[in-house]
Amino acid sequence: MPTETYRVKGMHCASCASIIEKTFEKIPGVHSAEVNYGTEKVKLNFDKTQTNPKDLSKKIEPLGYSLNLEHDHMRMDHGDIKGLQMKVISAIPMAIISIFLMVSGVMIPYLLPIMATYVLLILGKPYLLGVYRFLRYGKANMDTLIGIGTSVAFVYSLFVKPIYFDITIIVITFIALGKYLEARSKIKTGDAIEKLLNLQAKTALVIRSGKEVEISVNEVVHGDQIVVKPGAKIPVDGIITEGSSYIDESMVTGEPMPAQKKIGDSVVSGTINTSGSFTFKATKVGSETLLAQIIKMVEDAQGSRAPIQALADKISSVFVPIVLVIAFLTLGVWFFLGYGSMGLVSFVGVLVIACPCTLGLATPTAIIVGVGKGAKEGILIKDAATLEKLHKVDTVIVDKTGTITIGKPTLVDINLSPEFISILASLEKKSEHPIAHAVVNYAEEKLARRSLGKGGNIVLKDVSNFESIQGKGLKGFIDNTEYFAGNVKLISDLGISFDASKIEEFTAQGKTPVILATKEKVLGFVMVADEIKPESKQAVADLHKLGIKVVMLTGDDEKAARHMASLVGIDDVVAHVLPQDKLAKIKELQSQGRMVAMAGDGVNDAPALAQADVGIAMGTGTDVAIESAGITLLGGDISKLVKAIRLSKITMRGIKQNLFWAFIYNIVGIPLAAGVFYPIFGWLLNPIFAGLAMAFSSVSVVGNSLRLKTMKI
Numbered sequence: 230m231p232t233e234t235y236r237v238k239g240m241h242c243a244s245c246a247s248i249i250e251k252t253f254e255k256i257p258g259v260h261s262a263e264v265n266y267g268t269e270k271v272k273l274n275f276d277k278t279q280t281n282p283k284d285l286s287k288k289i290e291p292l293g294y295s296l297n298l299e300h301d302h303m304r305m306d307h308g309d310i311k312g313l314q315m316k317v318i319s320a321i322p323m324a325i326i327s328i329f330l331m332v333s334g335v336m337i338p339y340l341l342p343i344m345a346t347y348v349l350l351i352l353g354k355p356y357l358l359g360v361y362r363f364l365r366y367g368k369a370n371m372d373t374l375i376g377i378g379t380s381v382a383f384v385y386s387l388f389v390k391p392i393y394f395d396i397t398i399i400v401i402t403f404i405a406l407g408k409y410l411e412a413r414s415k416i417k418t419g420d421a422i423e424k425l426l427n428l429q430a431k432t433a434l435v436i437r438s439g440k441e442v443e444i445s446v447n448e449v450v451h452g453d454q455i456v457v458k459p460g461a462k463i464p465v466d467g468i469i470t471e472g473s474s475y476i477d478e479s480m481v482t483g484e485p486m487p488a489q490k491k492i493g494d495s496v497v498s499g500t501i502n503t504s505g506s507f508t509f510k511a512t513k514v515g516s517e518t519l520l521a522q523i524i525k526m527v528e529d530a531q532g533s534r535a536p537i538q539a540l541a542d543k544i545s546s547v548f549v550p551i552v553l554v555i556a557f558l559t560l561g562v563w564f565f566l567g568y569g570s571m572g573l574v575s576f577v578g579v580l581v582i583a584c585p586c587t588l589g590l591a592t593p594t595a596i597i598v599g600v601g602k603g604a605k606e607g608i609l610i611k612d613a614a615t616l617e618k619l620h621k622v623d624t625v626i627v628d629k630t631g632t633i634t635i636g637k638p639t640l641v642d643i644n645l646s647p648e649f650i651s652i653l654a655s656l657e658k659k660s661e662h663p664i665a666h667a668v669v670n671y672a673e674e675k676l677a678r679r680s681l682g683k684g685g686n687i688v689l690k691d692v693s694n695f696e697s698i699q700g701k702g703l704k705g706f707i708d709n710t711e712y713f714a715g716n717v718k719l720i721s722d723l724g725i726s727f728d729a730s731k732i733e734e735f736t737a738q739g740k741t742p743v744i745l746a747t748k749e750k751v752l753g754f755v756m757v758a759d760e761i762k763p764e765s766k767q768a769v770a771d772l773h774k775l776g777i778k779v780v781m782l783t784g785d786d787e788k789a790a791r792h793m794a795s796l797v798g799i800d801d802v803v804a805h806v807l808p809q810d811k812l813a814k815i816k817e818l819q820s821q822g823r824m825v826a827m828a829g830d831g832v833n834d835a836p837a838l839a840q841a842d843v844g845i846a847m848g849t850g851t852d853v854a855i856e857s858a859g860i861t862l863l864g865g866d867i868s869k870l871v872k873a874i875r876l877s878k879i880t881m882r883g884i885k886q887n888l889f890w891a892f893i894y895n896i897v898g899i900p901l902a903a904g905v906f907y908p909i910f911g912w913l914l915n916p917i918f919a920g921l922a923m924a925f926s927s928v929s930v931v932g933n934s935l936r937l938k939t940m941k942i
Contacts, residue, residue, distance in 0.1 A: 232261075232274045234532060235282065238309075239294040240269050241355065241408070242371030243545035243589020251546075252289055256280060266586075267593020268419065268532045271296070292368055293358060310416075313409045317402070320352045324402035327395040331917075341394035342387065349383055353401045356380075369549045371585060374556075375404055378580030378916065385573060393573075400581055400920030407924025411586070414931040418594050419531060421601025425524045428480060428499035433464035436508070453511040457502045465498045465511045466518045472507030476500050481519065481607075481863050526609045526861075530600040531593075535613035537884055538592035541891070548585040552899070556580050559903040571904065574916060578902030582919035586927040587894055591887035594934035599880030602938060607863035608873045609848070615859035619843050619877035621824045625772055625870070626815060626837070628829040629783035629790065632847050632867060633797060634759040636830070638663050640671040641740065641758050647687050649753055650675070653745050655690040656705050656714045660697060664743060667757045702743075713746045720744050720751060727751050739789030764868040766797045771871040773798070780818075782811045782837075811837040828862075828870055845870060875942040883937050887930045894926050 237249060246264040249271065253262035258279025263272040273285065286296035323344040330341065349357070356379060359372025379401055382393040433446050436454040446464045449455070454470065457463055463476070475487035478500045487503045490496060496509055499520040515521065534542075556579040563572025596613045603610050610616050630636055654672030657665035675687050695705040701722065702715015713719060720727045725746055732742045732754065740758040744751060769779050780801045783790045787804035794802045803814055811827075815837055818825050827834065827841035838844030838858045846858035847865040862869040902919050906912040 232272050233282070234270055234272050234528070236297040237264065237269055237271050237289075237294055238297055240264075240266060241586075242266070243541075243585040244370040244549045245294065246589060247542070247546035248292060248368050248370060249289055249294055252292065253285065256285065256288055259285070263534065265532050265534065265593050266589040267415070267597055269415075270532050272532060292362055292366060293355075293372075310409065310412050313405065313412065316352045317405050317409050320348050320398075320402040320405065323348060324399045327398045331395045341398070342391065345383055345386070345394040345397045348398045348401050349379060352405050353379060353397075356401070369553060371549065371583075374549060374552060374580040374583055375401070377553075378556075378577040381573070382577050382916070393577075396577060396916045396920075399917045400577075403917075403920040403924040404581070405924075407926075407928055410925075411590075411927045411931055414928060414935060415590075415594065417935060418597045418931065419601060421604050422524065422527060422531070425520070425527065425604065428462070428520060430462035430464035430498065434458070434461075447515070449511055449514050451511055451514060454508055455511055456506065456508050457496075458506050459502060459504055461502050463496050463498055463500050463502060463509075465515075466513035467496055467509040467511045469494050469496060469507050469509045472505060474505040474507050475503045477503050523604065523609060523863075526611065527600055527604045530610045530612050530616070531597045533596075533612040533614065535592055535596055535617040535884070537617055537881070537888075538613075541588040541591060541888060545585045545588050548583070548588070552579065552583040555899060555903065563904065571907075571913065574913070575902060575904045577916040578914050578919040579899055581916050582898045582902045582914065582923050584891075584895065584898075584923045584926050587891035587930050588888070590927055590930045590934075591891045592884050594931050595880055595883040595887060595937060598934050598937045599876055599883075602942070603873065603876050606869060606872055606876075606942065607866065608869050608876065609861040609863065610873075611859045611861075615843055616877050616880060618824070619826065619860070619874055620881045622777060622826040622843060622874060624778045624780065624818055624823045624825045626780045626782055626811070626818075626825060626827045626841070627799070627867070628811075628834050629781055629785060629793060630759060631830040631865060632828050633765045633781065633793065633799075634761055636759065636865070638667040638741070638757045639760050640667050641756050641760060645753050645755065647675075649745065651687050651690060652707055652712055652752075653714055653743070653755065654687065655692050655707055656695070656703055656712055656745075657743075658689060659692055659695045659705065660703055664741060664757050665703075668743065668755070711748060713748075714743060716742065716744065720746055723748065725749070725751055732756075737788055738792045739785060761793065761796060762865075762867060764866060768868045768871050769798045771868070772874075775871070775874060777874070778823075780814075782806050782814060808834065808836055812840050815840045826870075826874075828867065830865075845873070872942045879937055879940050879942065883934055887933055890933075891926075891930060894922075898922060 240246065243266045246266040249264045250262045253259050253273065258276040259273065260276070261274045275285070282296060282298050286298065289295065327341065327344065330337065353376070356372045356376035359370060360376035360380060363369045363373040379397045382396040386393040430446050432443050433449050434441050434443050434456045435449065436456065441456055449465050455464060455467065469490055469492050471492065473489070473491040476490050476496060477487045478497065480499055481497055497520070498518040556576050559579055560572045560576040563569065563575055596616065599616060600610050627633055650672055654669050657668040672687050672689065690707050692705040692707055695703065697703045698715060698719060701719035702713060704711060704713045713723060717727070717729055723746065727744070735742065735756045740756040742754050742756055744754040746752055772779050779799050780803065781790065781794050781799045782803045784806055785804055787802070790802050790804040806814070811834065815825050815827060819842070825841050826843040826845055827837050828845040828847060829838055830847050838846065843860065844858040846861045848861040848863050860873055862873070900906065901912060902914045904913050
């Protein structure tokens with residue numbers, strides 16, 4: 230049964246999240262509900278034959294909440310923030326006047342009651358509604374606490390003694406100001422989603438009935454021929470059918486240099502055409518595109534819960550009822566001791582300073598920022614639990630092909646003439662073998678530059694009577710001369726003398742020889758190998774600095790694998806392994822108590838990625854939705870693995886700091902407001918300062934999370 234996500238309007242604290250969850254879970258047909266106060270969203274798993282989103286929204290509307298059924302990406306409407314801003318601006322002058330009158334002792338008849346009435350009824354309306362809903366439905370949240378405290382101070386001042394009007398004015402203004410700053414800060418925590426959304430093209434230039442027509446990107450369908458002009462964003466994913474260009478794909482690959490694209494090459498939505506015009510065929514549209522997948526992965530991860538959040542969630546769910554009990558006990562004890570006025574001040578102070586918001590925001594805000602920061606670096610994190618586990622990893626297992634190496638054969642150890650390369654590439658161009666592609670790609674690259682570095686030019690020549698020799702190589706005529714290209718077995722069958730010792734050193738390193746010969750003699754050879762990625766050696770060194778052991782599992786020959794491992798500094802090598810063998814090795818390490826991350830290409834490594842504590846897929850282009858991996862590294866850059874681990878460490882450090890201060894704030898603040906320290910030290914917290922502390926406690930937690938944005942990973 231699919232899970233759907235909706236934004237929740239009306240949430241003001243972590244207790245709201247608990248109330249909404251419990252309400253939904255009691256509704257027939259709802260299997261699970263997970264509300265995240267940090268993102269202001271709910272994940273609902275429900276049976277559509279028994280209920281629907283509109284009915285679900287109606288169930289929580291009496292409690293002051295509602296579902297935004299438009300699936301929008303924003304956590305809070307800018308209009309909501311603007312309205313709150315205007316109310317706060319109108320109340321701040323009144324709070325300043327109240328502070329002046331309180332400090333100076335000046336009394337102006339009717340001024341404070343009038344200002345207090347305005348602030349309570351206008352700015353304090355949500356808090357009064359919180360009291361009403363508590364009395365009507367028995368559901369209490371942070372608004373309930375503030376509403377009870379400030380309205381009690383107001384009523385006491387109005388009918389008994391006019392001494393606490395300033396408390397009502399200043400406390401509500403401070404708390405509303407804090408809510409406004411918190412709302413603005415929360416939007417900043419999730420600006421990664423906004424930036425990703427801004428990458429999307431709004432329109433596409435499609436060919437319809439032989440003419441170019443501009444349409445909304447939402448109207449593009451599979452098979453549409455789309456024209457892309459210089460400087461334009463590519464609207465959907467597809468394959469070039471006409472023209473060529475250089476495309477800025479930095480959002481996918483992280484590479485700052487534009488990539489050359491020609492007919493047959495794939496293009497990705499959100500990337501930018503930097504030069505020529507071209508036409509491409511739409512193959513993926515709407516939610517199928519790479520950019521849409523990235524946005525969904527980031528949204529899902531930001532909205533998920535980390536295991537470390539569980540304790541804070543449990544406390545938040547019972548926090549408000551406990552605070553109400555403490556507040557009324559405080560009032561009763563002080564009245565019993567004969568200090569009624571002090572009891573009222575303490576009662577209001579306890580209600581005002583108590584803040585489940587700090588507990589509710591501590592984990593999700595850090596997760597939102599951490600996941601967003603990862604997305605900007607090309608690190609896609611599946612969920613918060615993965616991000617949390619990653620900081621504990623002490624062993625990283627890497628696949629060789631596509632992880633440590635580029636993942637495709639390339640020409641290496643070349644020291645031959647342009648004429649030699651011309652002949653070899655001309656022959657290999659007729660073949661579909663991956664090794665042939667390596668030779669031809671090298672030649673075409675040099676051809677594009679028009680130089681081999683020795684002053685000569687490569688020229689691809691016509692080949693006649695071409696023939697592929699199964700398992701050995703190929704042959705063909707160039708300029709009336711018959712040439713052969715292949716392995717040692719082919720040369721041996723031709724009866725040509727060849728000293729194999731010349732290539733033994735190379736083959737021991739896992740390289741494959743391609744020998745060019747005529748019927749009479751060997752003309753020379755080149756070596757083909759899957760080259761090590763430029764960043765692999767530094768990445769392994771950086772993992773070692775983090776105290777992490779690196780193990781390479783590969784199906785290759787052990788001698789070649791160990792040579793490869795020695796070049797990049799890998800600690801241990803297990804060769805000749807099949808996918809199931811990789812799985813067994815991970816289980817073996819886990820049985821030794823090690824926390825294992827596995828980095829692979831996400832295809833043949835799927836079982837191992839799923840078994841590892843953290844599976845890391847090397848996403849090398851358009852295929853990033855790899856279900857078996859918890860983290861996908863766009864562009865297949867292994868150095869991003871190091872960044873991902875560092876990101877996990879700084880995010881978890883931020884969460885622990887947030888939780889520490891949230892617990893300390895409430896552990897110290899509530900007893901201080903209740904007057905527990907008054908008999909010993911003479912300390913009693915004025916509700917005005919309690920309101921100020923409460924207002925900025927949440928802001929400080931969000932601010933600490935935002936600080937993660939500035940940290941280098």
